[in-house]
Amino acid sequence: MQGKKIDKEKLRVALNRFVEKQNQIVYGYGKNGIFITHKIYTDHVEDLSLFNPYFGINGATFFYRVFSKDIKVVMLLRPCEIRAMIELVKLNQIEPETITMISTDCPGTVSLKKAKADLPDDFLEIQKAAEKDDGGLRWACKFCREKRGVFGDAGIRVQEDGGMWIFPYTDKGSDFLNLIDEELVEYTGKFVILESMKTEPFVTDMDTFHKDFSKCILCKNCRDMCPVCYCVDCLFNGDEYLPKGDAFINKMLRTGTENLPYGKEIFHMIRMYHVSQTCVGCGACEEACPQDIPITKYFKGISERLQNLFSYMSGRDVKETIPYLTFKEDELKDTED
Amino acid sequence: MSDKTEREPEIVGFACSYCTFKASEMAGSLRMKYPEKVRVIQVPCSSRVDPAFVIKAIFEGADGVFVSGCHPGDCHFIKGNYYTRRKMAALKEMFKAFSMDGKVKLFWISAAEARRFIEKITNMYNELREEKNAGKKN
Ligand code: SF4
Ligand code: SF4
Numbered sequence: 001m002q003g004k005k006i007d008k009e010k011l012r013v014a015l016n017r018f019v020e021k022q023n024q025i026v027y028g029y030g031k032n033g034i035f036i037t038h039k040i041y042t043d044h045v046e047d048l049s050l051f052n053p054y055f056g057i058n059g060a061t062f063f064y065r066v067f068s069k070d071i072k073v074v075m076l077l078r079p080c081e082i083r084a085m086i087e088l089v090k091l092n093q094i095e096p097e098t099i100t101m102i103s104t105d106c107p108g109t110v111s112l113k114k115a116k117a118d119l120p121d122d123f124l125e126i127q128k129a130a131e132k133d134d135g136g137l138r139w140a141c142k143f144c145r146e147k148r149g150v151f152g153d154a155g156i157r158v159q160e161d162g163g164m165w166i167f168p169y170t171d172k173g174s175d176f177l178n179l180i181d182e183e184l185v186e187y188t189g190k191f192v193i194l195e196s197m198k199t200e201p202f203v204t205d206m207d208t209f210h211k212d213f214s215k216c217i218l219c220k221n222c223r224d225m226c227p228v229c230y231c232v233d234c235l236f237n238g239d240e241y242l243p244k245g246d247a248f249i250n251k252m253l254r255t256g257t258e259n260l261p262y263g264k265e266i267f268h269m270i271r272m273y274h275v276s277q278t279c280v281g282c283g284a285c286e287e288a289c290p291q292d293i294p295i296t297k298y299f300k301g302i303s304e305r306l307q308n309l310f311s312y313m314s315g316r317d318v319k320e321t322i323p324y325l326t327f328k329e330d331e332l333k334d335t336e337d
Numbered sequence: 338m339s340d341k342t343e344r345e346p347e348i349v350g351f352a353c354s355y356c357t358f359k360a361s362e363m364a365g366s367l368r369m370k371y372p373e374k375v376r377v378i379q380v381p382c383s384s385r386v387d388p389a390f391v392i393k394a395i396f397e398g399a400d401g402v403f404v405s406g407c408h409p410g411d412c413h414f415i416k417g418n419y420y421t422r423r424k425m426a427a428l429k430e431m432f433k434a435f436s437m438d439g440k441v442k443l444f445w446i447s448a449a450e451a452r453r454f455i456e457k458i459t460n461m462y463n464e465l466r467e468e469k470n471a472g473k474k475n
Contacts, residue, residue, distance in 0.1 A: 205436040235389060255398040265396045270389045273431060305434055306427045324427070327419035329409070335426040337403075337442040337457075 003167035004182040006156075008050065011166075014179040015045040018074055027059070028076040034117035038062065049121035050076060050104060050156070050164075053129070055138060056112035058284040060084035060227040064093055072098045074176060078106045080144070080282035082152040083315020084227035087278040090322055093230050100172045101152030105193055108141040111287060123158045127192070140283025140296045145304065146196045151315055157191045201308075202301025206265070209298070213268065215291040218242070218261040222295050223271055225288035228278040228314075236267055268295075272302050277322050278314050279303035346400035346465035348375045348458065351390065352446075353383045355413040357405035359448035369455050372462045382406070384417035388428040391441055401465045403458070405444040418445075439464065 019026050019041055029052040030039035036052045038059050059081040075085075082103040089096045107126040110119070115136070120126060130137050141147075149155035154173030156166050165187055168174040177184070220236060223229045235241050242263045243251050252262065281300035289295055307313055310323035352358040358379045364371065380386055383406025391402045404425055406418040425443040432441050442461055446454045 202434050203436065204434065209435065241389075241393060251397065255396075263396075266393055269392045269396070269431075269435075273388050273392065273428060276427060276431065302431055302434055306430055309427055309430055310423070324420065324424055327416065327423050329419065332422050332426045335422050335429070335443055336445050337461075 001167055001187055002184045003157075003165045003187050004177055004180050004184055006164050006166050006180060006182065008048075010180055010182065011050070011164075012045055012048065013181070014176070015041070015048065015074065017179045018072075018176070019043060019045055021072075023070055024072040024074075026074050026076070027062075029121070031121075035112065035115075036119075036121055037112075048076070051107060051121055051123045051126055052078070053107070053110055053119040053121065053126045054112045054115055055109035055141070055283065056287060057225055058084055058227040058280075058282045060088060061225060061284070063099075064088065064230055066094045066099070069095065069098055072100075074100045074102065076102045076104055076156070078109075079103045079146055079149055079151055080106070080280045080315075081227070083146075083280040084282065086151065086315040086318050087228050087280065087322075088230065089318055090320075091228075091230060091278070096318070100154070100176050102154045102156060102166075102173070102176070103149040103151045104156040105149045105158045105191070106141075106144070106147040108137050108144070108147070110136045111138050113287065122162070123192070124162045138283055138286075139294065140281055140286065140300065143199055143281075143300070144197060145199070145281055145300075145313070147193050148191070148196065158193070160190060160192055199301075199304065201305050202298075204298070204301070209265070209268075210259075212294055212298075213264050216261070216264050216268075216293055217291060218264060218267060219290065220267070221288040221290065222285035225284045226271075226275065226279075227282065227284060228275050228280065229271065235270065241266055241270070268298070272299055275299065276303045276306040277310075277312060277324060280314050343470050345372070345374050346462060346469050347398065348372075348401045348403065348462060348465065349394040349399040350375060350377045350403045350405060350458065351380050351383065351386045352377050353406040353413075353418075354379045354381055356407040356411070356448045357383075357444070357446045357454060360446050360451050360454040363448070364451040364455055367451055369451060371455050371458055375458050375462065382412070382414050382417040383421040384414075384424070386421065386424075388424055391428060395437075395440055400469060401440050401442065401461055403442040403444055403461060405446050405454075405457075408445040408447055411447065439468070 015026050026041040029036050029049040036049050059077045082101045088094045107123050108130045153170045154168045168177050279299050283296040286296040312323050386404050394402045406421050412418045444457050
């Protein structure tokens with residue numbers, strides 16, 4: 001694979017070349033008080049954090065419904081965020097022409113809700129800190145399917161000694177690489193993160209579900225912060241699926257439900273199905289939950305199981321079609337009962 | 338809702354108006370019998386069924402749900418039932434992960450197959466009845 005060896009300074013120079021032009025912005029991470037969060041740079045890049053030990057929200061959440069063609073964006077985000085961007089492109093929620101998506105190797109993250117302040121923003125240091133204190137890593141990161149920066153238009157990969165390389169995957173990526181003062185050379189060495197993780201198919205039952213979700217207050221924060229739950233007119237807005245008043249009393253009498261809030265299974269299972277092919281397993285839902293419910297376990301588990309059915313992986317390639325929107329005539333013969 | 342006597346399962350079915358629903362009408366005019374607690378809902382095409390409907394029906398009291406359409410290749414809208422097949426395959430996989438397989442079924446029943454319609458839903462009904470009353474024997 002051909003790529004360019006870079007360091008923070010070379011990347012900063014290249015990003016500044018880009019951002020100095022009118023209507024061109026860089027989207028990445030940066031120090032925000034004592035934590036590191038997402039940040040937009042509009043005219044100068046000074047203290048970009050290439051790696052971010054904190055996870056609060058999935059960065060793709062800010063880029064729903066971006067159709068403007070006047071503004072050019074370079075984004076340097078984690079693989080799960082770039083994958084969510086790619087799914088949103090497939091769902092026609094983003095016009096990708098002017099956006100260069102660069103995924104960076106991810107050392108794993110800690111929850112912004114609980115983390116200590118002032119963690120380092122260097123790849124190897126984050127990884128070391130995470131190894132020392134295993135409890136700190138989020139569940140979603142411990143079982144992350146793909147931490148390698150192999151998605152989008154270009155990827156930044158980290159060598160075992162901490163050196164960094166950038167590889168172009170598309171023409172847009174090559175255009176960005178042209179801004180970096182380095183020669184393209186063939187790379188054959190090793191990286192810190194070698195391969196993706198395989199997990200066992202997820203199995204559970206309704207009793208476990210009820211135990212795990214017994215504290216759920218149906219605030220729907222998990223839906224609101226999910227990057228791929230993009231519908232303007234969600235089923236659960238309004239009273240059709242989660243009724244109130246008389247309709248609710250009737251439903252209670254009809255179904256015999258005694259536990260409130262009513263409709264937890266309906267809400268979570270329908271959402272689980274609806275995002276099954278697009279969920280990237282980022283864990284933003286769990287991060288948003290005020291009740292600390294292990295939501296990601298279910299959503300990531302179900303989505304991986306359902307994606308495997310079609311040998312699909314959300315966000316792997318923008319040219320793939322979401323499985324529910326296409327079909328083969330000769331498949332799934334045993335689905336019929 | 339909590340009587341100890343034998344309980345009849347309730348089944349909700351979504352039937353395509355070009356095939357299965359016609360088959361159910363034909364079964365009616367031939368005076369064939371099928372369990373009373375099967376409620377058939379007519380949909381314009383089996384792919385009209387968002388799996389959300391199925392999930393809603395299950396958690397609002399139905400013991401089983403079936404979705405039924407024309408045989409693959411025979412869809413009135415040419416390819417609707419191929420989408421249904423993918424969606425239902427995934428939905429069934431999800432119910433399997435929740436250890437609830439058997440609650441959701443997919444049938445292919447053409448307008449001429451009244452007998453097949455009766456057989457399929459009676460089988461489903463019997464299975465669910467056994468399951469529902471399994472723990473209640475003594
Ligand atoms: S369901 Fe949860 S883990 Fe999946 S993409 Fe949405 S926020 Fe991320
Ligand atoms: S964010 Fe948590 S409490 Fe709120 S609806 Fe989701 S699971 Fe329930």
